[in-house]
Amino acid sequence: MNESLFNDFLVSKESLWVYDGDELVFKSSKDRLQPLLEYIGGFTPHSCKVKIFDKIVGNAAALLSIKAGCQALYSPLGSEIAIQTLDGYHIKHHITKVVPYIKRVDQQGMCPMEELSISKSPEEFYQVLKQRAADT
Numbered sequence: 001m002n003e004s005l006f007n008d009f010l011v012s013k014e015s016l017w018v019y020d021g022d023e024l025v026f027k028s029s030k031d032r033l034q035p036l037l038e039y040i041g042g043f044t045p046h047s048c049k050v051k052i053f054d055k056i057v058g059n060a061a062a063l064l065s066i067k068a069g070c071q072a073l074y075s076p077l078g079s080e081i082a083i084q085t086l087d088g089y090h091i092k093h094h095i096t097k098v099v100p101y102i103k104r105v106d107q108q109g110m111c112p113m114e115e116l117s118i119s120k121s122p123e124e125f126y127q128v129l130k131q132r133a134a135d136t
Contacts, residue, residue: 006074006094009053017053018043018068025050033113036064037129043068057082057095058102060113060125066091067122079114089122 009017016035018026026043028035036054049071054061057075062082065073066089073086078095079102086093102111117125 006053009074010076015055019051019053020049033060033064033129036061036068040064040068040126056102057093058111058114058117059085060111060117062086062091063117063120063122063125067126081114081118 014027014029015031016026016028016039017024018039026035026039028038030038036052050069051072051074052065052068052070053074054065055076057065057073057078059079059081062073062078062085066085070091072092072094074094076096078093078098080098080100082102083093083095083098102114103109104111116128120128
């Protein structure tokens with residue numbers, strides 16, 4: 001991993017960076033899963049070997065990263081569930097702090113997206129999110 005690139009990401013205002021090789025192909029400062037969904041909707045399949053830098057990686061973000069063609073994922077915070085998913089799909093990951101699960105904004109229990117993503121494949125989870133968006 002390029003340590004200085006990860007450090008640059010950590011101090012940036014963006015919540016997501018996507019690199020294809022050495023080229024930054026997408027960045028966003030939006031929160032939650034919006035940046036990954038935008039990247040998938042507008043750029044996939046850009047490459048099947050992108051590196052993703054994400055500020056928080058729960059299982060939902062892990063599944064969407066896999067859907068986005070991620071080969072390596074970097075984050076300062078990730079869940080044990082996300083790591084299991086990434087390992088299951090043989091995705092390299094560098095996560096600084098690991099927590100049992102991503103919490104809700106109010107810190108009372110599991111994040112709804114983390115909960116919704118459990119036991120789903122990347123494509124199944126993506127389709128559930130697309131359907132939810134269509135229903136609103």
